[in-house]
Amino acid sequence: MLALLIAAIAVGIAAFVWAMVQALRANPVRPPPEAIVVGAVTNFFDALGIGSFAPTAAWLRFRRHVPDRLIPATMLIGHTPPTFVQALIFLALLGVGIDPVLLVGCAVTLTVGTYVGVGLATRAPVRVVQAVVAGALILAAVFYALANLEMMPVGGTARSLPPGLTAAAIAASFVFGVLVSFGVGHYAPMLVMLSLMGMDPRLCFPIMAGGGALAAAGACVRYIRTAQVDLRIPLGLSLGGIPAVLVAALLVKSLPVEPLRWLVIVVVLYAAATLLWSALRNEAATAAPAKPAAGG
Numbered sequence: 001m002l003a004l005l006i007a008a009i010a011v012g013i014a015a016f017v018w019a020m021v022q023a024l025r026a027n028p029v030r031p032p033p034e035a036i037v038v039g040a041v042t043n044f045f046d047a048l049g050i051g052s053f054a055p056t057a058a059w060l061r062f063r064r065h066v067p068d069r070l071i072p073a074t075m076l077i078g079h080t081p082p083t084f085v086q087a088l089i090f091l092a093l094l095g096v097g098i099d100p101v102l103l104v105g106c107a108v109t110l111t112v113g114t115y116v117g118v119g120l121a122t123r124a125p126v127r128v129v130q131a132v133v134a135g136a137l138i139l140a141a142v143f144y145a146l147a148n149l150e151m152m153p154v155g156g157t158a159r160s161l162p163p164g165l166t167a168a169a170i171a172a173s174f175v176f177g178v179l180v181s182f183g184v185g186h187y188a189p190m191l192v193m194l195s196l197m198g199m200d201p202r203l204c205f206p207i208m209a210g211g212g213a214l215a216a217a218g219a220c221v222r223y224i225r226t227a228q229v230d231l232r233i234p235l236g237l238s239l240g241g242i243p244a245v246l247v248a249a250l251l252v253k254s255l256p257v258e259p260l261r262w263l264v265i266v267v268v269l270y271a272a273a274t275l276l277w278s279a280l281r282n283e284a285a286t287a288a289p290a291k292p293a294a295g296g
Contacts, residue, residue: 001100005107005210006091012217013084019224023231034063035078035236043082043241046187047248050261052079053185054140056237057133058271065233068278069126071133072183073223074230078237080216082245087213089249090206098203099160105170107211110186113177114215118222121181129182130279136184137272143188144261156198165197177215186212 038059046052056075060066066074095103121129161169172193176186187208194204223229 001104002091002095005095005104005214006088008107009084009087009091009210009213009217012214015221016080016084016217019221020231020235023224023227024235027227027231029230029232029235031232031236031239033236035065035233036240039078039082039237039240040244041240042237043079044244044248046079046082046241047086047245049187050144051140051185051187052082052241053183054137057137057183060233061271061274066230067126068133068275069124069129070229072121072129072181073226073228074233075183075237076180076216077220077223077229077231078234079241080213080220081238082241083209083213083216085242085245086249087206087209089245090209093206094203095206095210097159098206099166102161102166102169103207103210105166106173106190106207107214109170109174110177110180110211111215111218113174114180114219115177115222117178117181118219120178122223122226124182127279130275132179132182132184134272134275134279136179136182137275138269140185140188141265141269141272143192144265148258148261156195157200158198159200159203161197161199169194169197173211177211180212180215181219 038056042052042055042059045055053075056079057071060071060074061068124132160166173186173190176184176190180186190208191201191204194207195201224231
C-alpha cells in the first residue's frame with residue numbers, strides 16, 4: 001500500500017507540473033526574489049516542524065501581494081512542490097514502519113476533504129475567508145506557544161492504532177482537508193491528534209506529508225485552472241522552498257527553534273488581528289443599508 005501511495009503522489013506531481021506548465025505558457029511570469037527568500041525560509045523550518053502556512057499568510061497579509069480571498073490558494077500552490085519533496089523523503093525513510101491502513105486512509109480522506117473544500121473556498125464571501133485564515137493564524141499561535149512551553153502531547157511509541165482510533169483519525173482527516181483549502185495547515189492539529197492517540201510523533205510526519213502532498217495536488221490543479229491566482233508568488237515560494245526542504249530534511253535534521261516560534265507568534269497574531277478587523281468591516285459594509293440615490 002505504501003508503494004501505491006507513492007505512485008499516487010507521483011501522478012499528482014505530474015498533474016500539478018502539467019497544470020503549471022500550461023498556465024505559465026499562457027501567461028509567462030517571473031517570480032520576485034522576495035517570494036523565493038520567503039519560500040526558502042518558511043519551508044526550511046516547515047521541514048523541521050514549525051509549519052509554513054502561518055508565517056506565509058502573515059507575510060502575504062503584510063505585503064498585500066494578493067487579495068485576502070486568494071491567500072489560501074496562493075499558499076497552497078506555492079507550498080505544494082516542497083510538500084512533494086517532504087512526502088517522498090519521509091515516506092522513504094519512515095513510511096515502512098506505519099500501519100498502511102492508517103497511512104493510506106488518512107491520505108485519501110484528506111484528499112477528498114481538500115477537494116470539497118476548494119469548492120467551498122472559491123464560493124465563500126471574502127469576509128468568511130478572512131475570518132477563517134485569521135482563526136487559523138490564532139490556532140497556529142496557540143500550538144507554537146504550547147510547543148515552547150512543553151505542553152504539547154509527547155505521544156507514544158505506537159506504529160498503529162486500534163480500529164476505533166484508526167477510524168476516528170481517518171474521519172478527522174477529512175475535516176482537516178476541508179480546512180486546508182481555506183489556508184489552515186493540517187500538520188499541527190494532525191500531529192496533536194495522533195500523538196494523543198499514542199502514535200510515535202516521528203511517524204506522524206509521513207502521514208501528514210504524504211496526505212498533504214496527495215491532497216494538495218488535486219486542489220492546486222483546480223486553483224490553477226481558475227486563472228485567478230497570480231503565479232509569480234507561488235512560483236517564487238516553490239523555487240525557494242524545494243532546496244530548503246532538502247537541506248533541512250537531509251542535512252540539518254534539527255535546530256533550536258524555540259526563539260523563532262516566539263517571534264512567529266507575535267507576527268501571526270498581528271496578522272490575525274488585521275484580518276479579523278477587515279472581516280468585521282466587510283461584514284458591517286454588507287449589512288449596512290444602501291444610501292438612496294440623490295434626488296430619489
